[in-house]
Amino acid sequence: MLVTGLEILKKAREEGYGVGAFNVNNMEFLQAVLEAAEEQRSPVILALSEGAMKYGGRALTLMAVELAKEARVPVAVHLDHGSSYESVLRALRAGFTSVMIDKSHEDFETNVRETRRVVEAAHAVGVTVEAELGRLAGIEEHVAVDEKDALLTNPEEARIFMERTGADYLAVAIGTSHGAYKGKGRPFIDHARLERIARLVPAPLVLHGASAVPPELVERFRASGGEIGEAAGIHPEDIRKAISLGIAKINTDTDLRLAFTALIREALNKNPKEFDPRKYLGPAREAVKEVVKSRMELFGSVGRA
Ligand SMILES: O=C(COP(=O)(O)O)NO
Ligand SMILES: [Ca+2]
Numbered sequence: 001m002l003v004t005g006l007e008i009l010k011k012a013r014e015e016g017y018g019v020g021a022f023n024v025n026n027m028e029f030l031q032a033v034l035e036a037a038e039e040q041r042s043p044v045i046l047a048l049s050e051g052a053m054k055y056g057g058r059a060l061t062l063m064a065v066e067l068a069k070e071a072r073v074p075v076a077v078h079l080d081h082g083s084s085y086e087s088v089l090r091a092l093r094a095g096f097t098s099v100m101i102d103k104s105h106e107d108f109e110t111n112v113r114e115t116r117r118v119v120e121a122a123h124a125v126g127v128t129v130e131a132e133l134g135r136l137a138g139i140e141e142h143v144a145v146d147e148k149d150a151l152l153t154n155p156e157e158a159r160i161f162m163e164r165t166g167a168d169y170l171a172v173a174i175g176t177s178h179g180a181y182k183g184k185g186r187p188f189i190d191h192a193r194l195e196r197i198a199r200l201v202p203a204p205l206v207l208h209g210a211s212a213v214p215p216e217l218v219e220r221f222r223a224s225g226g227e228i229g230e231a232a233g234i235h236p237e238d239i240r241k242a243i244s245l246g247i248a249k250i251n252t253d254t255d256l257r258l259a260f261t262a263l264i265r266e267a268l269n270k271n272p273k274e275f276d277p278r279k280y281l282g283p284a285r286e287a288v289k290e291v292v293k294s295r296m297e298l299f300g301s302v303g304r305a
């Protein structure tokens with residue numbers, strides 16, 4: 001069933017598990033994520049970025065909202081990294097039940113003002129809001145505290161930010177970053193900082209840049225002919241610990257992309273004569289579904305629907 005993001009995330013934070021927000025750009029990703037959620041009896045968040053909405057248009061947004069309504073588990077349809085008030089309005093008009101306004105690159109007062117404006121519009125139509133404070137950046141552990149404070153989320157600021165904006169959940173910067181190159185080896189995650197934020201912010205917390213970029217998947221991508229450098233993702237233990245400290249929404253995009261692309265390359269390499277898209281998009285869809293199912297096991301959302 002189609003529900004708001006807060007409905008899913010409030011329960012997750014209270015009961016100490018995480019829910020995946022999986023970025024989808026096409027039919028196969030949508031089907032993979034929803035089938036995984038139903039098989040795992042897990043709530044799930046379908047995340048569409050502005051780029052996804054541009055790429056997929058009404059075909060994608062209609063599919064996402066209608067399939068969410070028909071799903072046998074709770075599903076929220078979420079605008080990922082909304083960059084403007086107008087973009088949020090387009091998502092609201094498309095029937096989304098969760099929207100992110102990402103003004104974390106602006107100064108504090110601008111972020112508060114713009115987020116507040118989106119909260120008013122979204123709440124007026126029963127949709128819940130994700131905001132962001134802090135700059136996603138891989139941070140070496142030994143980086144000076146004031147430099148970390150300039151980039152990562154400041155706990156006291158977070159409390160004031162949530163009180164002044166009325167946002168429903170908060171994306172925090174604690175050392176993760178988007179994409180396949182999150183740091184050298186095991187990225188440093190500032191759990192102490194997360195603990196302080198969680199004590200001051202009772203709302204569900206969101207972790208961006210949370211893909212694992214697992215070595216076996218990177219290897220498979222390379223072996224199929226893909227080119228990728230020194231890739232590194234977030235260690236499963238750091239995900240589990242972050243969830244135990246208050247992270248309720250975990251954004252995963254890169255892992256799905258790597259799996260989908262590796263399987264397509266493999267299928268095309270294996271049978272150069274093949275030109276039926278279903279023969280290479282189908283196995284790729286299955287691979288994405290398996291990644292999503294294993295992420296749900298790591299997050300603890302299996303059986304929570
Ligand atoms: O934060 C993400 C995805 O992060 P990854 O690149 O780690 O999958 N989407 O908003
Ligand atoms: Ca941001």
Ligand code: NA
Pocket residue numbers: 021047079080081100130251
């Ligand atoms: Na988001």
Ligand SMILES: [Zn+2]
Pocket residue numbers: 081178208209251
């Ligand atoms: Zn993100």
